Amino acid sequence: xxxxxxxxxxxxxxxxxxxxxxxxxxxxxxxxxxxxxxxxxxxxxxxxxxxxxxxxxxxxxxxxxxxxxxxxxxxxxxxxxxxxxxxxxxxxxxxxxxxxxxxxxxxxxxxxxxxxxxxxxxxxxxxxxxxxxxxxxxxxxxxxxxxxxxxxxxxxxxxxxxxxxxxxxxxxxxxxxxxxxxxxxxxxxxxxxxxxxxxxxxxxxxxxxxxxxxxxxxxxxxxxxxxxxxxxxxxxxxxxxxxxxxxxxxxxxxxxxxxxxxxxxxxxxxxxxxxxxxxxxxxxxxxxxxxxxxxxxxxxxxxxxxx
Amino acid sequence: xxxxxxxxxxxxxxxxxxxxxxxxxxxxxxxxxxxxxxxxxxxxxxxxxxxxxxxxxxxxxxxxxxxxxxxxxxxxxxxxxxxxxxxxxxxxxxxxxxxxxxxxxxxxxxxxxxxxxxxxxxxxxxxxxxxxxxxxxxxxxxxxxxxxxxxxxxxxxxxxxxxxxxxxxxxxxxxxxxxxxxxxxxxxxxxxxxxxxxxxxxxxxxxxxxxxxxxxxxxxxxxxxxxxxxxxxxxxxxxxxxxxxxxxxxxxxxxxxxxxxxxxxxxxxxxxxxxxxxxxxxxxxxxxxxxxxxxxxxxxxxxxxxxxxxxxx
Numbered sequence: 185x186x187x188x189x190x191x192x193x194x195x196x197x198x199x200x201x202x203x204x205x206x207x208x209x210x211x212x213x214x215x216x217x218x219x220x221x222x223x224x225x226x227x228x229x230x231x232x233x234x235x236x237x238x239x240x241x242x243x244x245x246x247x248x249x250x251x252x253x254x255x256x257x258x259x260x261x262x263x264x265x266x267x268x269x270x271x272x273x274x275x276x277x278x279x280x281x282x283x284x285x286x287x288x289x290x291x292x293x294x295x296x297x298x299x300x301x302x303x304x305x306x307x308x309x310x311x312x313x314x315x316x317x318x319x320x321x322x323x324x325x326x327x328x329x330x331x332x333x334x335x336x337x338x339x340x341x342x343x344x345x346x347x348x349x350x351x352x353x354x355x356x357x358x359x360x361x362x363x364x365x366x367x368x369x370x371x372x373x374x375x376x377x378x379x380x381x382x383x384x385x386x387x388x389x390x391x392x393x394x395x396x397x398x399x400x401x402x403x404x405x406x407x408x409x410x411x412x413x414x415x416x417x418x419x420x421x422x423x424x425x426x427x428x429x430x431x432x433x434x435x436x437x438x439x440x441x442x443x444x445x446x447x448x449x450x451x452x453x454x455x456x457x458x459x460x461x462x463x464x465x466x467x468x469x470x471x472x473x474x475x476x477x478x479x480x481x482x483x484x485x486x487x488x489x490x491x
Numbered sequence: 492x493x494x495x496x497x498x499x500x501x502x503x504x505x506x507x508x509x510x511x512x513x514x515x516x517x518x519x520x521x522x523x524x525x526x527x528x529x530x531x532x533x534x535x536x537x538x539x540x541x542x543x544x545x546x547x548x549x550x551x552x553x554x555x556x557x558x559x560x561x562x563x564x565x566x567x568x569x570x571x572x573x574x575x576x577x578x579x580x581x582x583x584x585x586x587x588x589x590x591x592x593x594x595x596x597x598x599x600x601x602x603x604x605x606x607x608x609x610x611x612x613x614x615x616x617x618x619x620x621x622x623x624x625x626x627x628x629x630x631x632x633x634x635x636x637x638x639x640x641x642x643x644x645x646x647x648x649x650x651x652x653x654x655x656x657x658x659x660x661x662x663x664x665x666x667x668x669x670x671x672x673x674x675x676x677x678x679x680x681x682x683x684x685x686x687x688x689x690x691x692x693x694x695x696x697x698x699x700x701x702x703x704x705x706x707x708x709x710x711x712x713x714x715x716x717x718x719x720x721x722x723x724x725x726x727x728x729x730x731x732x733x734x735x736x737x738x739x740x741x742x743x744x745x746x747x748x749x750x751x752x753x754x755x756x757x758x759x760x761x762x763x764x765x766x767x768x769x770x771x772x773x774x775x776x777x778x779x780x781x782x783x784x785x786x787x788x789x790x791x792x793x794x795x796x797x798x799x800x801x802x803x804x
Contacts, residue, residue, distance in 0.1 A: 225603055226610075232600070233617040236675065242643055243633050255641045306530040315523040325530075328537055330727075330789055332735050334758055335782040338547060338765055338775050339540035342554065362533030369530075394522035423627040425738045430766065441628040445742060448632060456636070463629035470624055478616055481623075482682050 273458030298360030307372030375409035412484030547775035565776035601684035625676035662753035687721035
């Protein structure tokens with residue numbers, strides 16, 4: 185009997201916590217104010233939302249306008265539609281845009297894999313194991329969050345260049361495998377600390393060592409937080425401009441942001457239509473990921489912001 | 492359970508469990524250290540460069556020849572470098588305008604959304620999305636276009652009979668363009684505020700309104716104190732992030748910091764010195780100036796926070 189009921193209790197405890205952390209927290213919401221003030225609130229919010237979205241809508245519309253019309257035709261619905269912007273932009277540089285999309289995707293995937301494994305194993309050690317120097321090491325990790333990245337930039341660049349890693353993806357990938365993102369370590373520590381300790385005790389009784397416990401017990405339960413880490417990593421890596429600018433000079437290796445930058449430098453300000461077309465393409469994956477995973481993003485930043 | 496642990500003979504069980512616990516914890520220590528290997532390498536790869544850059548700040552170094560010790564020369568050069576002073580001024584002005592406006596906007600919208608609005612998730616997404624893409628090349632270029640002389644911003648102003656300036660090429664307006672871009676991304680702070688507001692027990696407000704407190708009074712006496720840790724968190728991260736702005740300035744000005752150095756952010760100048768002039772000693776000195784300034788700001792923030800941040804534990 186006990187053997188059967190014990191795991192079930194831990195599982196339901198876990199589920200309660202997972203619901204609290206992983207799902208959109210359950211708020212009992214009462215609508216306050218009179219109907220008039222509620223209506224006014226919607227007017228303000230809708231107005232502001234539209235105001236903020238307008239530049240994006242304008243860009244989408246501009247990507248379908250002939251370059252000459254971009255600034256003269258101010259309406260959101262193009263007077264004349266020019267579908268060729270996408271084709272022109274796609275082939276405007278030395279390589280087709282598919283190469284830059286592929287490069288960016290490759291870097292994003294490598295960074296996700298690196299961050300998920302290295303940050304979660306580090307967070308597991310800080311959150312669930314007791315050992316000498318734990319507090320100091322964790323404090324050190326948090327302190328690096330406040331460290332401006334440029335203060336370590338030049339020596340790191342020197343090391344990478346001595347290793348012959350300039351013009352390779354290694355400087356943009358390897359740090360992700362070394363748990364260098366303190367923000368993610370912190371986020372995962374917060375999440376793992378909330379998991380019931382009995383889980384670990386049960387695993388220990390079953391003869392699991394620390395590594396096995398991490399892999400078979402804690403990792404699977406941390407999936408919601410790992411989703412947060414993955415989506416944040418994807419967006420950050422996809423947008424990343426400075427690292428590729430510094431380490432990549434060969435056009436074959438360019439990522440989407442570098443290609444866009446190159447496009448602007450090469451075409452000047454004449455090819456507005458194709459530029460906006462490629463801008464729209466460069467933003468679509470981020471916006472797509474945002475809509476798929478915004479629950480995880482919002483819970484993620486709310487968790488780290490709180491404590 | 493009870494049957495398993497039944498008649499405990501204290502002395503024996505203590506004698507048995509003592510060494511085994513010690514052995515187990517030693518084993519756990521080792522496992523912990525093994526699992527920390529990636530972290531240790533990563534940490535060394537941060538801490539050693541941190542020290543080395545301090546050393547390089549006192550040298551003349553261009554990556555090809557060995558670094559040559561020059562004492563305080565780089566820092567003397569910094570103080571006498573009008574471009575560096577401009578860069579510091581641009582960065583500080585941007586930070587001190589953009590961060591407060593963003594925080595006020597974030598808090599204001601969070602308060603509006605917190606009052607039980609239908610469609611909360613829709614609004615939250617619409618306000619949050621810009622903060623994720625605000626520093627991308629595409630959006631910075633978009634900003635340049637909409638603030639161009641014949642862009643939609645001036646088109647909008649013209650409807651009210653205002654003739655807008657040439658935002659992107661007039662040195663006195665270029666930075667304003669980037670400030671608006673920064674404020675556009677207030678959503679990240681807003682989501683954190685919103686989560687903080689949810690933590691405030693509703694009964695405080697109920698008690699206050701029973702006592703006849705006005706909404707303004709409730710905001711000042713309940714919301715602000717209980718939200719102050721979140722406000723502090725957003726302020727510290729906002730300042731640190733804003734002082735390190737790079738991509739926006741680089742893309743906006745094509746890497747020059749123009750027009751007339753009006754968007755020459757500190758990190759952009761550092762990049763120019765270190766990676767275009769290859770004056771890496773001087774760039775390291777600039778990096779350390781940046782580090783010290785950020786450390787001072789953060790320290791002041793933490794000191795002052797004891798007077799206004801309220802922890803309800």
